[in-house]
Amino acid sequence: MSRTTALIKKETMQLSSPRGAARVALITGSTSGIGAAIARRLVADGFAVVLHSRSSVDAGQAMAAELVQATYLQADLALETERVRLMETAIAHWGRLDVLVNNAGISRMIAHADLAAATPAIWQELNEVNVVAPFHLVTLAEAALREAARHGHPGCVINISSHAGVRPKGASIPYAASKAALNHVTRLLALSLAPAIRVNAVAPGLVDTPLTAQWTAAQALWKSRAPMQRAAQPEDIAQVVAMLVASDYLTGEILMSDGGLNLT
Secondary structure, three states: OOHHHHHHHHHHHHHHOHHHOOOEEEEOOOOOHHHHHHHHHHHHOOOEEEEEEOOOHHHHHHHHHHOOOEEEEEOOOOOHHHHHHHHHHHHHHHOOOOEEEEOOOOOOOOOOOOHHHOOHHHHHHHHHHHHHHHHHHHHHHHHHHHHHHOOOOOEEEEEEOOHHHOOOOOOOHHHHHHHHHHHHHHHHHHHHHOOOEEEEEEEEOOEOOOOHHHOHHHHHHHHHHOOOOOOEOHHHHHHHHHHHHHOOOOOOOEEEEOOOHHHO
16 A cells, blocks of 8 residues: 555545544534524535534434534533533534534514513523523533634634624514623623634524514515615525634624614
């Protein structure tokens, strides 16, 4: 066997081995919609990825089998023990973690004027998944992300927020408040973890998914008032995330990604 052939064989073995991965990203809530688009984009950019969902196990396993250097883990992020298991398993699988994308979140449709419907239980449920879980996952990932910084790039955290966390909009007041809290947590973590770890957020407006296909009023609003005259595609948000991942400098930013609707 020639030296060149041996090197090619070695590299091929490394690519097929979890420990041979280059940079690794964990994307929560990544079996559909924005999360799936982010995962696909990061794989295209050369990352190994850990896919996650709360319940869509079959879709997650199928997607992991389809993508190069991908694995799937199931966990309920509302539970502290499940978050710990997810992070420990993700880091152990690839032997490192360079990027954490906190995409998973939940919402409840409640008219803002219907105060009684926004019960304490709903506030607690949304806060646990949309605020506490992302913060806890960053805490669990901190050591691995700091280690990543010693290999040429700062560790990177990206929180998927919402324009409802910036403007008085959104599916419900508890949802909007949870995303506003996530934005502030993003800035606080950016200050606390720099320069080893960068922390940013992306705040999408309306994104075309099967869920939003029936939101005819919102679709009409974006077409008539947004400068870009359309809602975002999941790939549009994934592109913004990829840009933030590629930067070794930006931190503490909340990037509105609503096609300019916030300007009107």
